[in-house]
Amino acid sequence: MIPTTPDEALAELRAGNQRFVTGVPQHPNQDAGRRAAVADGQHPFAVIVGCSDSRLAAEIIFDQGLGDLFVVRTAGHTAGPEVLGSVEYAVTVLGTPLVVVLGHDSCGAVQAAREAVRTGSAPAGHLGAVVDAVSPSLLRAAREGVEDLDGIVDVHIAQIVETLLARSTVLAERVAGGACTVVGMSYRLSGGEVRTVAQSPDPLPAPAAPVDPALAG
Numbered sequence: 193m194i195p196t197t198p199d200e201a202l203a204e205l206r207a208g209n210q211r212f213v214t215g216v217p218q219h220p221n222q223d224a225g226r227r228a229a230v231a232d233g234q235h236p237f238a239v240i241v242g243c244s245d246s247r248l249a250a251e252i253i254f255d256q257g258l259g260d261l262f263v264v265r266t267a268g269h270t271a272g273p274e275v276l277g278s279v280e281y282a283v284t285v286l287g288t289p290l291v292v293v294l295g296h297d298s299c300g301a302v303q304a305a306r307e308a309v310r311t312g313s314a315p316a317g318h319l320g321a322v323v324d325a326v327s328p329s330l331l332r333a334a335r336e337g338v339e340d341l342d343g344i345v346d347v348h349i350a351q352i353v354e355t356l357l358a359r360s361t362v363l364a365e366r367v368a369g370g371a372c373t374v375v376g377m378s379y380r381l382s383g384g385e386v387r388t389v390a391q392s393p394d395p396l397p398a399p400a401a402p403v404d405p406a407l408a409g
């Protein structure tokens with residue numbers, strides 16, 4: 193069944209990641225039948241705004257197949273105009289109910305940006321654009337007293353979730369209307385699991401435990 197709501201989409205991604213982590217992937221939707229079925233149209237249930245790192249292949253780590261994920265990847269999972277346009281295409285034209293910002297530990301792009309800021313030297317060529325896109329997260333991490341690389345990655349993931357919503361009016365409207373959720377996740381290279389570090393709208397808090405009448409007095 194194709195997930196059609198943000199909650200269903202998130203549950204399917206988490207289930208797929210769990211299959212991958214535990215070594216029992218199903219490799220769904222990867223055969224000739226699926227290829228033929230989606231040739232005339234796509235209805236991906238999640239957009240992945242992920243880092244380009246070669247170890248972060250979305251369909252593999254979430255155990256999905258053809259037509260399931262709409263994937264936009266840049267080094268350091270940035271949120272420039274082409275990325276925003278791609279996200280907006282998926283959520284408006286394709287009706288995708290979930291956007292995931294996907295970072296990971298030991299991110300080379302975040303590391304390179306940190307080095308560039310620390311040494312005050314601009315990297316050569318277009319690599320400077322990656323550094324510029326990550327720099328606001330470095331400043332935020334510094335303000336928040338976060339110094340370790342993986343902590344900075346978490347800040348950057350949360351920053352990109354907020355940036356997508358701040359820069360894309362149409363995405364913010366979809367989220368406000370309940371049609372779409374934006375989640376920031378961090379992937380661990382060695383274990384393969386994803387961890388949620390940011391979510392908009394905030395997930396509902398766990399319901400309070402019922403009061404025991406015998407104790408209520």
Ligand SMILES: [Zn+2]
Pocket residue numbers: 243244245267268296298299300301302
């Ligand atoms: Zn990376």
